[in-house]
Amino acid sequence: MSDTNDTGLPPSPKKERSPSFPFIGLTRALERVRAVYANARRHEVRIGDLASSWGLGAKSSGTAQTLAALLAYGLLEDQGSGDARKFKVSDLAFKALEDQRPGAREAALAEAALKPKLIAEYVDKWKEGRPADGICISELRIDRSFTEDGAKLFLKVFDDTAGFTTTAEPDKKPDQAVQQDGQKAEESGDKTPHRFPWEKSPPVPPGPPPAKPTDRRIVMDSERELTTGMLAKEASFRLIVTGKIGVKEIDRLIQKLQIDKEILADQDDMPPGDRDEPDRIEWGTS
Known part of the structure; x- marks a missing residue:
């Protein structure tokens, strides 16, 4: 049997793969x-x-x-x-x-x-x-x-x-x-699960992770989360709204964000102690 493929070259070695398991804990x-x-x-x-x-x-x-x-x-x-x-x-x-x-x-x-x-x-x-x-x-x-x-x-x-x-x-x-x-x-003869010896104390299943700044507010029944996403590696946002949201309201939000952008640009020139930096976006209509 030949060790070459149709191109006349030796076949490429197969890429090593590990058995399947979740890639995150x-x-x-x-x-x-x-x-x-x-x-x-x-x-x-x-x-x-x-x-x-x-x-x-x-x-x-x-x-x-x-x-x-x-x-x-x-x-x-x-x-x-x-x-x-x-x-x-x-x-x-x-x-x-x-x-x-x-x-x-x-x-x-x-x-x-x-x-x-x-x-x-x-x-x-x-x-x-x-x-x-x-x-x-x-x-x-x-x-x-x-x-x-x-x-x-x-x-x-x-x-x-x-x-x-x-x-x-x-x-x-x-x-x-x-x-x-x-x-x-x-x-x-107790069959209670063993504690893993590499842990210094009995492991306690962790509770919910510390809330991010954008997650501090609980969404009420009258509200809904319109959109969420990342702004940067260490920054994200949630847009919580109430009432009917249409094109007119979205246009107003864009205008509001443009004003906030100008304010933040002005704050970049202030000393760090004088800045008042917002940490979330909330907007609703009645």
């Missing part, structure tokens, strides 16, 4: 699905609407990877295919975001963390404690055909996500008391 995935929920609640949306919620392009690789991760964690549901494909926030994500009953949110997060098959496999395998990075990377590369970069990214995603699979006791105890409780549990 569950903490970041929750931030992403929270942005979708803020814009669309539980309505079905298309991929362009998802990308807009994340400040990304509809056809960008970041959108595709983020979408794949949220589907892997079970935070989004989809139906249809091609241009008709639609997505919505899943029941599991709704519980993780909104369920205030004791333990309900933690249970939802633990379920989401274990949905990706590879993460669930290694949570069980490393339940007594994850080995050092070098050992883990060697195992992933040799036994699971990961690339070097893929193995490092998997460990980062794993360390973030695995913490959601354990729950802390209601009453916090010193580390020594926690260790003694663990020994007693093992002796009695």
